[in-house]
Amino acid sequence: MGDGQGAGSVWGPVARAGFVRSAAPWRAAGYLLATGVSGLLLCVGLLLSGLVAGVLAVLLVGLPLAAALALAGLPVAAWERRLVRFLDGGRVPDPHLVPERPGLAAWLRLRYREQATWRDLGFTLLAAFVLWPVDLAVVGCVLAVPGYLIAALPLLLLDGEQVNVLKVAEVHSPPLAALLGLAGLLLLPLVAYPLAVVAAARAALVRLVLAPGAQEQRIGELVRSRARLVDAFEAERRRIERDLHDGAQQRLVALTMVLGLARLDAPADGPLAGRLAEAQREAGEVLAELRELINGIHPQVLADHGLPEACADAADRSPIPVTTRFDLPGRLPAPVESAGYFAVTEALANLAKHSGASTATVEGRYVGGRLTVEVRDDGCGGADPERGTGLTGLADRIAVVDGTLTVSSPPGGPTLVRVEIPCAPTDRGAARG
Incomplete structure (x- = not known):
C-alpha cells in the first residue's frame, strides 16, 4: 500500500549511506521552514479570527464565523498532507468522504459529522500554538551555528578588526576565523541528521493524526467495492441482454420464419401442415417469453x-x-x-x-x-x-x-x-x- 511505503520513507533516507550527499537534508530543512512559517501565520490568523468572532458574538453575528472556524482544519490538514509528500514522496490519504449528493448543505452536514474534521481541527490548533516554534527553533539552531562559523572569516575581513562569533566569542585573528569556518563546514553534514530526524518525527505525527484510521479505511474500501460490484453487475446484465437479443432471439425469429415457409410447401390438408403450424405457434410463444425475459433483465x-x-x-x-x-x-x-x-x-x-x-x-x-x-x-x-x-x-x-x-x-x-x-x-x- 502507498501509505505504508510513505511512512517508511520518512525515516528511510536518514539510515542510507549517501544521506548527507542527497537532497533529503535540504528537503527536511525546507519542510520545517514551511511548517514553521505557515504555523506562525496560522497562529496569527486564528487569534484574530477568534477575537473577531468573540466580539461579534455579542450581536449574534459572530456565531456563523465561530461555526466556520471549526472547519479551519480542512485546508490546513490538506496543506500538511501535501508538505509530507514534498518531504518523502509518500502520499497521505485524505480521510474525508465524498458527499452522497451535490450542494453546500450536504457537504457541510457530512463534514460536521465526520471524526476526521475534528482531528483536522485538533491538529490545526497543535500546529498553530505548539509545533511552529519548535519547527523554526530547530531550523534556526541547526543552520545558524554552522552558518555563523562559516561566515566568521568573511565578516572579519569586511570589518577589519573583529567579529563576534555566535555572540559568545570575539575573534581578531584571520587564521582562527578560518579554522572556525572549517569547523563549520565539518559540522554542516552532522547537523543534517537531527534536522532530518525532527522533520521525520513531525511527518510521522501528521500521518498518525491526519491519515484515515483502520476503520475509516475499511469503510472506504467497502464503499468503493460496493460501487465496483454495482457497476460490474449492471455491465453483466447489459452483456446478457445483448447476448440474448442478438443471439437466441434472432435464431428464434429465423426458426419461426423457416417454419412458416415450410408450412407453405406442405400440403394444406395433410398432417404435416398441422404439425408445422403447432411448431410455429410454440416457437412464437417461446420468442414472446424470451422478449419478456430480456426486457426484465435490462430493457433496451x-x-x-x-x-x-x-x-x-x-x-x-x-x-x-x-x-x-x-x-x-x-x-x-x-x-x-x-x-x-x-x-x-x-x-x-x-x-x-x-x-x-x-x-x-x-x-x-x-x-x-x-x-x-x-x-x-x-x-x-x-x-x-x-x-x-x-x-x-x-x-x-x-x-x-x-x-x-x-x-x-x-x-x-x-x-x-x-x-x-x-x-x-x-x-x-x-x-x-
Whole structure:
C-alpha cells in the first residue's frame, strides 16, 4: 500500500549511506521552514479570527464565523498532507468522504459529522500554538551555528578588526576565523541528521493524526467495492441482454420464419401442415417469453432513451391504466436509472396482482441532488413486505445505490411507493452499449 511505503520513507533516507550527499537534508530543512512559517501565520490568523468572532458574538453575528472556524482544519490538514509528500514522496490519504449528493448543505452536514474534521481541527490548533516554534527553533539552531562559523572569516575581513562569533566569542585573528569556518563546514553534514530526524518525527505525527484510521479505511474500501460490484453487475446484465437479443432471439425469429415457409410447401390438408403450424405457434410463444425475459433483465429502451421512456413503456404493458410524468434534467447514472426502472416495474406488478386498483400514476423528478420516483394507485392498500409482495427485495435493490424506499399503504388505500436515490446527472450520450 502507498501509505505504508510513505511512512517508511520518512525515516528511510536518514539510515542510507549517501544521506548527507542527497537532497533529503535540504528537503527536511525546507519542510520545517514551511511548517514553521505557515504555523506562525496560522497562529496569527486564528487569534484574530477568534477575537473577531468573540466580539461579534455579542450581536449574534459572530456565531456563523465561530461555526466556520471549526472547519479551519480542512485546508490546513490538506496543506500538511501535501508538505509530507514534498518531504518523502509518500502520499497521505485524505480521510474525508465524498458527499452522497451535490450542494453546500450536504457537504457541510457530512463534514460536521465526520471524526476526521475534528482531528483536522485538533491538529490545526497543535500546529498553530505548539509545533511552529519548535519547527523554526530547530531550523534556526541547526543552520545558524554552522552558518555563523562559516561566515566568521568573511565578516572579519569586511570589518577589519573583529567579529563576534555566535555572540559568545570575539575573534581578531584571520587564521582562527578560518579554522572556525572549517569547523563549520565539518559540522554542516552532522547537523543534517537531527534536522532530518525532527522533520521525520513531525511527518510521522501528521500521518498518525491526519491519515484515515483502520476503520475509516475499511469503510472506504467497502464503499468503493460496493460501487465496483454495482457497476460490474449492471455491465453483466447489459452483456446478457445483448447476448440474448442478438443471439437466441434472432435464431428464434429465423426458426419461426423457416417454419412458416415450410408450412407453405406442405400440403394444406395433410398432417404435416398441422404439425408445422403447432411448431410455429410454440416457437412464437417461446420468442414472446424470451422478449419478456430480456426486457426484465435490462430493457433496451432504458439503455437507449432513459428512465422516462422506459417507465412509459412499462406503463403501456400494464393491464391497469397508468399515467407517467417525469421532470428530469437529463440522463442519470446507469445504476440509478436501472434501480428506478425496476422499482417502477415491481410496483406496477404488485398493484396489478394485489391492489385491485383501477388507475395508477408514476411521477419522477430530480430535486436537491436526488431522484424521486413515486407510484400511486387507487387500490385497496394493505401492502406488506412480510407477505412476499417483493418490496423487501426492492428495498435491498434500492439500498445498493444508497437509496431509500418508503411505502404508505393503509388498509383501504391508496398505496404510495416512493423511491429516493442520491445522484448527479451525467453527460453521457443517449445510447449506451
